Amino acid sequence: MVNKIKAELQAAFADLTIAEESYPQCGYHLSVDLKAKDIVNIASFFDERSFYLAVELGVDYKEYLELVYIFSIHSSLCKVKVTLKLDPSQPAAPTLSKIYDCAYWYEREIHEFYGVRFDGHPDLTYLFLHDGIDFYPLRKEKIPVSEKDKQELNSYSPAQRDDSLFINMGPQHPSTHGVLRVVLKMDGEYIEDAYPVLGYLHRMQEKMAENRTYYQFLPNTGRMDYLGAMSFNLGYVTAVERLAGIDVPARAHYVRVIATELNRICSHLLWIGAYLADLGGLSPFLYAFDDRENIQDVLEAVTGSRLTYCYFRFGGLYNDVDDAFIAGTKAVIARMRGRFALYEKLVGGNLIFINRTRGIGVIEKERARKYAVSGPVLRGAGIGVDLRKKEPYAAYPEMDFEVPTGKNGDALDMYHIRIKEMETSLNIIEQAIARLPDGPFIVEKAPKKLKPRKGDLYHVVETPRGELGIYIVSDESDKPYRMKWRVPSFSNLMIFPELAKGNLLSDAVAILGSLDLVIPEIDR
Amino acid sequence: MEKENLPPVSFAVLDQVLDLARANSLWPVTFGLACCAIEMMSSAMARFDIDRFGAGVFRPSPRQADLMIVSGTVTKKMAPVLVTLYDQMPSPKWVIAMGNCAISGGPFVFEGQYNLIEGVDKLVPVDVYVPGCPPRPEGLLEGFLKLQEKITGKRRFPGPVERW
Numbered sequence: 001m002v003n004k005i006k007a008e009l010q011a012a013f014a015d016l017t018i019a020e021e022s023y024p025q026c027g028y029h030l031s032v033d034l035k036a037k038d039i040v041n042i043a044s045f046f047d048e049r050s051f052y053l054a055v056e057l058g059v060d061y062k063e064y065l066e067l068v069y070i071f072s073i074h075s076s077l078c079k080v081k082v083t084l085k086l087d088p089s090q091p092a093a094p095t096l097s098k099i100y101d102c103a104y105w106y107e108r109e110i111h112e113f114y115g116v117r118f119d120g121h122p123d124l125t126y127l128f129l130h131d132g133i134d135f136y137p138l139r140k141e142k143i144p145v146s147e148k149d150k151q152e153l154n155s156y157s158p159a160q161r162d163d164s165l166f167i168n169m170g171p172q173h174p175s176t177h178g179v180l181r182v183v184l185k186m187d188g189e190y191i192e193d194a195y196p197v198l199g200y201l202h203r204m205q206e207k208m209a210e211n212r213t214y215y216q217f218l219p220n221t222g223r224m225d226y227l228g229a230m231s232f233n234l235g236y237v238t239a240v241e242r243l244a245g246i247d248v249p250a251r252a253h254y255v256r257v258i259a260t261e262l263n264r265i266c267s268h269l270l271w272i273g274a275y276l277a278d279l280g281g282l283s284p285f286l287y288a289f290d291d292r293e294n295i296q297d298v299l300e301a302v303t304g305s306r307l308t309y310c311y312f313r314f315g316g317l318y319n320d321v322d323d324a325f326i327a328g329t330k331a332v333i334a335r336m337r338g339r340f341a342l343y344e345k346l347v348g349g350n351l352i353f354i355n356r357t358r359g360i361g362v363i364e365k366e367r368a369r370k371y372a373v374s375g376p377v378l379r380g381a382g383i384g385v386d387l388r389k390k391e392p393y394a395a396y397p398e399m400d401f402e403v404p405t406g407k408n409g410d411a412l413d414m415y416h417i418r419i420k421e422m423e424t425s426l427n428i429i430e431q432a433i434a435r436l437p438d439g440p441f442i443v444e445k446a447p448k449k450l451k452p453r454k455g456d457l458y459h460v461v462e463t464p465r466g467e468l469g470i471y472i473v474s475d476e477s478d479k480p481y482r483m484k485w486r487v488p489s490f491s492n493l494m495i496f497p498e499l500a501k502g503n504l505l506s507d508a509v510a511i512l513g514s515l516d517l518v519i520p521e522i523d524r
Numbered sequence: 525m526e527k528e529n530l531p532p533v534s535f536a537v538l539d540q541v542l543d544l545a546r547a548n549s550l551w552p553v554t555f556g557l558a559c560c561a562i563e564m565m566s567s568a569m570a571r572f573d574i575d576r577f578g579a580g581v582f583r584p585s586p587r588q589a590d591l592m593i594v595s596g597t598v599t600k601k602m603a604p605v606l607v608t609l610y611d612q613m614p615s616p617k618w619v620i621a622m623g624n625c626a627i628s629g630g631p632f633v634f635e636g637q638y639n640l641i642e643g644v645d646k647l648v649p650v651d652v653y654v655p656g657c658p659p660r661p662e663g664l665l666e667g668f669l670k671l672q673e674k675i676t677g678k679r680r681f682p683g684p685v686e687r688w
Contacts, residue, residue, distance in 0.1 A: 130601035130639065137638055171605055172555055172586075179557055179602060200602045201558055202639050203632045211634050219631065226559035270562070289569035306566075307658055308559055520558050520597075 001078040002029045005049070012045055013038065021081075027242070027458040028070060028079035036093050039069070039084055043099045046071045046080070052372045053096070054079070055458075055469055055486040056106035058114040060140045065091045065114060068471070070458055074369070074378075074385045081458070086116065095121040102372040105494050113138040115149060126153045128199030128523060137207055164192065167505070171200045177274060178519030182496070182512070189504055194497040202523040209483035214240050214314070214450045217480075222308035224485065225521040227270055229309045230263035231463035237312040238393050239459035239470040244314070244452035250437045252316040253395040257432045258329060259299065259311055260394075261425040265336065266295050267464035268418045271516045275415070276347060278513040279356050284347055291339060298328035314450060316442025326433060333426050343419065357411035361499040361511035364409065371495040374488050375466020376417045377515055381409040387462035398435070399428050411514035418516075451478050465489050465516055487521045540676075546590070546616065547675040548578040550668075553589035555609065557596025560623035560658040564595045567661035577668055577681075586612040591671075592648075593664075597625035597632060598641040610648045618675070620667055621650045624657045631657060 006018055009032070016038075019031045034042060043053070051071040059066045065086040072079045086093060095118040096103035107118045108127045115136045118124065131153060135142045145153065170181035179200035185193040205224055209217050221236040222229035234256055241248060273288030296306050302325050303311040303318065311318050347353055363373065368381040378385060384405035388396045404420035406413030452474045460469045466488030473482040492515045500508045556564060567574050574580055583589040586609045598606060610619070621644050624630030629642035644650060651674060654667035666684065673679045 130599070133638060135638075171602065172609060177556075178561070179605075200599060200605070201597060202599055202601070203597055204634075204637055204639055207636075207638075208632070208634055211636070223559055223631065226562060286570050289566060290571070293566070293569075293571050306660060307562055 001073075001076045005078055005080065006030055008049075009045070013042070023079075024242070026081075026456065027460070028081045030079075031081040031083065034082055034084050036084055036086070039082070040094050040096065040099070042082055043069070043096045047099050049073070050075070050369060051080075052369045053100040053102055053106075054372060054460075054467070055471065055484065056096070056103055056110065057471060057484040057486075058110045058116060058138070059473055059482045060088070060114065060138065062088070062140055064088055065116065067093055067110070067116070069096075070469070070471075074383050077390060079458070091116040092119060093117075094119050097121055100372070101367075101370045101498075102491055102494055105490070111149075112136070112153075115139070115143065115146065117148075124149075124152050126199075127197070128202045129153070130199065137204070169508075171197075177513075177517055180493075180517065180519050180522070182508075184500070184505070184508065186505065191500045191503055191505060191508055194500045194508070196493055196496065198523055200523065201520050203520065205524040206483060206485065209480050211479070213478045214452075214480065217483075218313075219308070219310045222305075222310050223520065224487070224524065225463060225465070225489075225518050226308055227267040227518055228263060228464040229307065230260040230311065231461060232468065233309060233312050234260050234394065235459065235461035235463070235468045235470055237314055238461065239457060239472060240314055240450065240452065242459055243455075243457045243472055243474060244447070244450055246315045246447070247443055248315055249440045249443060250395070251320075251439045252441050252443075254432045254436050255317055255321050255441065256312060257395045257399065258321075258429050258436075259303070259309075261429045261432075262295050262299055262329065262332070263309070264425050264464045265422050266292050266299075268422050269295075271418060271464075272343070272347065272415070275513040275516075276353070278509050279353065281347075281350075281353070284343070287339075287342070287346065291336065294335060295332055298325060298332055301325060301328065313442060313446065315446040316440070320441040326436075329429060329433060333430060336422070336426055340419065340423065348415070348419065353415075354412060356507075356510055357415065357514070359408070360411045360503070360507050361514055362408060362410045363495065363499065367495065367498065368409075371498075372491045373466070373495055374491060375463070375516075376414055376421065377492050377495075378466065379404065380406040380413040380417050382407060387460050387467060391460060393461055395432060396428075399431055401428050401431075411510055414514045414516075449478055451476055460486075463488055465518065465521070466492065485524055487524065489515070489517045489519075490522045493517055493522060543676050547672040549581075550579045550591045550618070550671070551581050551583050551589045552579055552591040552593050553586045553609065553613065554582045554584045555586075555592060555595070557594065557598065557602070558625065560595035560626070563658045563661055564593055564622065564664060567664045572661040572665060574665060574668065577665065577672070579668060586610075587614065589613055590617045591620065592617070593620045593622050594626040594644045594648075594650075595622040595658075597630070598644050598647070599639050600641060601639070603641050603647055606644070607647055618651045618671055619644070619648055620652045620654060620664075620671060621645065622654045622664060622667070623659055624655060627653050627655060 051073045054070045054072045067084040069082040111124045112126045165186045167184045171179040181197040183195045221232040225232045269288040273285035276284040303309045363381040384403045386403040454476045456473045458471045469486030471484040475481040499511050626644045652667045652671045
């Protein structure tokens with residue numbers, strides 16, 4: 001696949017320099033450095049070959065600004081990094097939002113954090129930042145916001161654009177699962193359009209990463225996605241280990257898998273509870289929390305926290321698991337296996353639930369690719385991609401498990417997929433416990449001070465919500481030069497306006513809930 | 525209420541009765557901000573069951589609530605919304621700052637931060653601070669008992685045993 005794409009790229013663009021990169025080191029196969037005028041053609045090239053735009057981000061190298069695009073494909077393992085150098089005094093680039101829908105939001109983000117103007121972008125209104133901010137936060141030097149951008153900073157008032165009825169959902173709304181605001185443009189009881197407004201929980205994680213050493217940033221990962229804290233923690237440590245070339249003992253790999261999967265079940269359980277509460281049924285909430293508490297007891301005994309875990313260290317774990325942990329995990333597995341029948345009776349077979357969710361928020365395959373959605377939402381659409389299988393990390397290569405995939409892509413499918421994923425997780429945990437090797441739980445000479453090699457890395461892991469990508473640029477110091485988090489909920493939320501159009505207001509809640517959003521992860 | 529604000533007639537006994545009633549039927553507003561909100565939900569669920577102390581009725585509208593549990597990071601963009609919510613609550617009303625973010629900005633304070641309110645007490649008056657990142661549900665319950673103590677002037681349930 002990689003060679004084929006390289007040959008086709010060279011045939012299509014004659015004066016292009018394509019470098020082959022080492023995938024284990026960098027996380028991508030090919031890198032291409034471009035002029036601004038070619039980026040639209042390159043994007044169309046990848047679009048025709050059904051690649052998706054995994055992430056688009058900016059890096060400030062002081063002499064120039066760099067835009068990084070990472071194209072990836074669902075059907076096989078081939079990633080291409082495309083970079084674009086911009087003039088830092090007047091950065092401008094053509095927009096990709098007409099080709100890839102997900103670029104629409106990524107470009108808005110880059111615009112407000114770097115001041116890059118995207119020619120032809122339909123709406124560069126600020127997405128995250130509050131009114132009155134007067135510099136571009138992620139630029140290395142403090143550069144004042146230009147007059148043109150200031151107008152866009154304060155321009156968000158949809159009601160003034162036309163005289164339709166606008167309904168404001170959030171930021172304080174019980175069913176947005178946090179502080180998400182969605183402005184709905186209504187036609188009677190039907191939704192004409194939806195505009196999500198983000199940034200009510202923007203905690204400057206990416207800026208913080210540049211001010212912290214690799215070790216100091218560790219606890220932040222658990223607070224980014226508090227429901228899947230283990231997965232984020234795992235993603236971060238595996239990324240830095242890959243960048244710095246740290247080996248991890250086999251026992252640590254296995255324990256990481258067990259802990260992450262337990263946490264994944266926790267996350268899905270909370271989703272079931274909260275989603276059903278959105279739809280009006282509060283009883284599953286109580287059942288789900290009861291199960292969650294049992295899992296949290298097991299995890300708390302070894303990690304020390306109930307929610308925002310920071311259990312993994314570079315090169316291993318914080319502490320070793322004991323027999324009580326193994327026994328507790330086995331008890332959780334036995335208990336959970338018996339609970340699925342109950343959930344089926346309570347929720348899955350409930351006619352009201354089925355009628356509320358069947359055929360609602362249907363995602364087609366092509367649309368899923370254009371928006372770069374991932375995780376259960378993507379698998380619900382019928383694309384069975386699981387990064388634990390596609391790009392395995394930790395001890396996942398040795399695990400035998402299936403990837404549940406849906407057929408219709410509606411909200412009902414997402415429920416069934418998440419239930420099946422919990423069963424899959426139980427299977428994985430059982431296998432990992434059966435084969436748990438003895439030995440050290442952390443590498444003997446774990447480095448006290450990390451100074452990874454110069455260069456960059458794009459590392460992905462599968463979180464309960466989908467593809468988490470961490471792009472790190474290292475300049476050989478103990479702090480990352482730039483760290484970009486490509487978070488699954490951000491991409492999954494982008495598709496919401498498309499899904500909501502033409503639906504009833506009450507169904508908007510059902511659609512939004514089915515995406516399983518965690519807001520601090522979106523806002524970072 | 526301070527002495528000079530009191531009406532000239534003393535309603536001491538009536539006030540005490542009202543305070544007892546208020547303290548034992550606090551209605552928190554359903555207002556989750558971040559990680560702490562999940563622990564707040566946990567404390568309302570079966571195991572910890574905040575309803576034992578009379579605060580199980582989480583109201584989705586601030587106009588029906590008299591307690592705001594600020595559970596998470598308050599950003600500059602969220603600040604006006606939070607103040608509006610507080611203003612919409614009818615008096616008498618109380619605020620619990622749950623977690624380090626609500627108390628002081630917590631782990632997200634660094635030099636050059638541009639989006640954080642470092643402590644919700646800069647926006648609204650806070651009655652009880654519950655530290656932790658996030659606090660355990662037991663921590664929130666203890667903060668809750670402290671608030672009841674503050675309202676009635678008397679602790680109704682035995683306090684924690686000091687072991688250290």
